[in-house]
Amino acid sequence: MPLPDPVPLxxxxxxxxxxxxxxxxxxxxxxxxxxxPSGVTxxxxxxxxxxxxxxxxxxxxxxxxxxxxxxxxxxSIMPEPQHSQLQVHLLHQDPPKHTAMRRFVTxxxxxxxxxxxxxxxxxxxxxxxxxxxxxxxxxxxxQCFAARFPFQxxxxxxxxxxxxxxxxxxxxxxxxxxxxxxxxxxxAYEALLRELQAYIAEVVADRREHGGDGLxxxxxxxxxxxxxxxxxxxxxxxxxxxAGQEPVTNQITTALVSLMRQPEALARLRDTPELMPRxxxxxxRLDSAFELTTWRFxxxxxxxxxxxVPAGDSVIVSLCAANRDPGRFPDPDALDLDxxxxxxxxxxxxxHFCPGAALARIELQxxxxxxxxxxxGLRLAVPDEELRWIPAVLGRGTAELPVTFDRxxxxxxxxxxx
Numbered sequence: 001m002p003l004p005d006p007v008p009l010x011x012x013x014x015x016x017x018x019x020x021x022x023x024x025x026x027x028x029x030x031x032x033x034x035x036x037p038s039g040v041t042x043x044x045x046x047x048x049x050x051x052x053x054x055x056x057x058x059x060x061x062x063x064x065x066x067x068x069x070x071x072x073x074x075x076s077i078m079p080e081p082q083h084s085q086l087q088v089h090l091l092h093q094d095p096p097k098h099t100a101m102r103r104f105v106t107x108x109x110x111x112x113x114x115x116x117x118x119x120x121x122x123x124x125x126x127x128x129x130x131x132x133x134x135x136x137x138x139x140x141x142x143q144c145f146a147a148r149f150p151f152q153x154x155x156x157x158x159x160x161x162x163x164x165x166x167x168x169x170x171x172x173x174x175x176x177x178x179x180x181x182x183x184x185x186x187x188a189y190e191a192l193l194r195e196l197q198a199y200i201a202e203v204v205a206d207r208r209e210h211g212g213d214g215l216x217x218x219x220x221x222x223x224x225x226x227x228x229x230x231x232x233x234x235x236x237x238x239x240x241x242x243a244g245q246e247p248v249t250n251q252i253t254t255a256l257v258s259l260m261r262q263p264e265a266l267a268r269l270r271d272t273p274e275l276m277p278r279x280x281x282x283x284x285r286l287d288s289a290f291e292l293t294t295w296r297f298x299x300x301x302x303x304x305x306x307x308x309v310p311a312g313d314s315v316i317v318s319l320c321a322a323n324r325d326p327g328r329f330p331d332p333d334a335l336d337l338d339x340x341x342x343x344x345x346x347x348x349x350x351x352h353f354c355p356g357a358a359l360a361r362i363e364l365q366x367x368x369x370x371x372x373x374x375x376x377g378l379r380l381a382v383p384d385e386e387l388r389w390i391p392a393v394l395g396r397g398t399a400e401l402p403v404t405f406d407r408x409x410x411x412x413x414x415x416x417x418x
Contacts, residue, residue, distance in 0.1 A: 003028055006035040007044070015389040015396075018291070019333065022046055022321035030305040034316075036393055038180055040074045042295070042314040043304065048329075048345070050305050051322035055349035059298055060315055061094040062352065066297035068312025075295070075314065077180055082193050086200075089235035091243070091294050095351065101232060102355060104222060105240075108157060108215035111358040117156065118362055124152045125370040132408060138381050141401040142253060145371065150248035153363050158240055159214015164203055172196040173246045177392060200237050215240075248360055250289035250390065250397025252367050257387065257398065258286055259372075260380050262335050269337065270372045279337050280364045285323045285344035286335055291396045293317045293348060319345045320396065377406035 003024060008014075014021060025032050030050035035041050045054045054060065064087065067075065078087060090101055107113070128145050139145075147170055155165040172192055179189035207220040216237065223233040259266040269279055295314040302309060309315060322345045324332040329342070347354040354360070372378065380387075381402040388399045 003032065006033040006041050008035045009044070009393075010035075010037040010391075012389075015391060016385075016387075018320065018396075019324060022318060022324065025318075026321060026325060029307075031307045031309075037391075038074050038077070038393075040071065040314065042071075042316050043307070043309050044292075045305065045315065045317045046321040046325075048322040048325035048327065051317045051319070051345055052349050054296070054304070054315065054317050055293070055345070055352070057304075059302060060296040061299065062092050062098070062294070062296055063094050064092055064295070066299060066312060067295065067314065068297075068310070071295075071297075071312060071314050074180070078175075078193070079190060082197060085231050086193075086197065086235050086238045088229075088231050089239035090355075091239065091352070092235075098351065101228070101236065102351075104219060104228075104236070105215065105355050108218075109356045109359050114157065114359045114362055118366065120156060121153055121362065121366045122370070124156075125149055125366050126374075129370065129374050129408060137406070138402065138404045141256065141371070141403055142249070142398065143400070145367070146249045146252040146401065149252075149367055150245035150363060153248075153359070154240070154245045157215070157359060158244070159207075159212050159216045160203065161206065161210070161212075164199075164206060168199065168241065169195070172199070173242050176242055196238070196241075197234070200234050200241070203237060204233065244356060247289045247395060248363050248367075250395055251284065251360070251364060253398040253401050254287040254289055254396055255280070255283040255364065255368055256371070256378075256401060256403075257380075257384075258283055258335055259368075260378065260403070261384065263379070265335055265337055266372065266378065269368075270376070273369055273373070275337055276365050276369050277361070278339075280361060280368065281344065282335065282337060282339050283368075284346035284364075285329065285339075286333075287396060288319050288323060288344075288346040289396055290346060290348070290354075290394070291318065291320045292394045293319065293352075294394065317345075319348070374409045375403070375405040376409060378403055379405070 007021070007025065025044070025046045030047045031043055031045050033041055034044040045051050090098060093101060128148055132139060132144060151165070151168065154160070172195060175189065175193045175196055179185050203216060204220055207217045208224070211217050219228065219233055219236055222228045223230060259269065269275055293316055295316065297314060298304070298309055298311050300311045304315065323329070326332050347357040381404040390397050390399050
């Protein structure tokens with residue numbers, strides 16, 4: 001059966017398991033016109049080689065000003081003045097501005113620096129499991145762990161003080177989800193946006209008053225020294241708070257679901273924890289929380305993988321489809337802890353490669369290692385088909401993760417139960 005044109009990328013069946021559709025798209029060619037729930041049409045790249053080429057293609061820019069009127073009509077949904085004040089972060093910049101802004105965050109997320117914080121991250125993970133109600137053998141791992149641990153880590157790394165971290169609302173992260181001007185949920189969306197913007201203003205004022213050598217303090221100092229505009233400062237904090245933790249939350253859920261679907265792999269990982277770094281890479285390849293990249297645009301009509309793409313049309317890469325390309329990964333739908341891991345694209349590629357990749361890797365190693373070691377017998381508490389996958393356009397993860405387990409194990413005495 002031929003693929004429709006455009007290919008719809010929405011619906012509960014698609015969000016639950018997009019991989020059969022991605023396989024059909026890869027077999028039919030490297031690029032396809034697709035339709036998103038908001039009504040936006042885009043060009044989706046699916047194969048590994050084509051994805052890697054696209055992510056490094058200097059003709060494709062990220063700045064929203066490149067988008068044409070057809071794209072802008074349905075995709076530029078954030079109202080003014082917030083769009084101008086919060087949407088000029090790294091994901092929407094091109095060189096040389098992108099290069100100048102990125103240097104502010106690379107030191108904070110440098111591999112050696114975040115590796116030195118691993119013991120602190122382990123303390124955080126253990127504390128969250130210590131807080132599980134005594135005697136309970138079931139839990140929603142999103143509510144009690146996956147939604148909390150990444151934000152605690154992020155706050156530690158960027159220097160968000162505890163009194164402000166305690167006031168951050170996870171619901172503010174929903175402002176990146178498309179809610180069009182005629183959507184009934186638009187008033188609630190705009191209210192969340194205003195709340196988040198007010199919170200960012202508090203963060204800036206606090207760091208300006210109290211200083212500190214954390215990333216937030218350095219960004220505020222850069223603004224005061226004229227190296228960043230007020231809009232760039234607010235946008236970078238917006239990106240850190242919204243994109244710096246929710247993808248890790250979602251990646252914890254996708255990884256755990258994959259492991260619970262393969263109990264023998266979960267058991268092996270628990271018995272052989274030194275496999276964890278390799279396992280994390282394979283789990284990210286198998287089911288990435290970054291399902292699709294954000295928009296890219298051509299400045300003029302051009303050929304892209306044999307297809308003529310108009311200037312200003314949005315081009316998106318499916319990282320999940322690329323990571324299951326059988327031309328790059330043999331038996332790509334299988335979880336293989338012994339896979340000779342080549343470079344997956346879960347963190348992207350090229351100049352927009354995720355600057356927090358080293359931090360995310362350590363977070364995932366600590367999170368999965370702690371959960372597997374301390375919750376023996378970990379398994380889903382509901383049938384697999386009842387899991388509710390988030391409706392996010394670009395991301396993958398479960399809204400909840402109900403599990404059951406045997407008696408929790410104390411962190412420092414694996415033979416003792418809590």
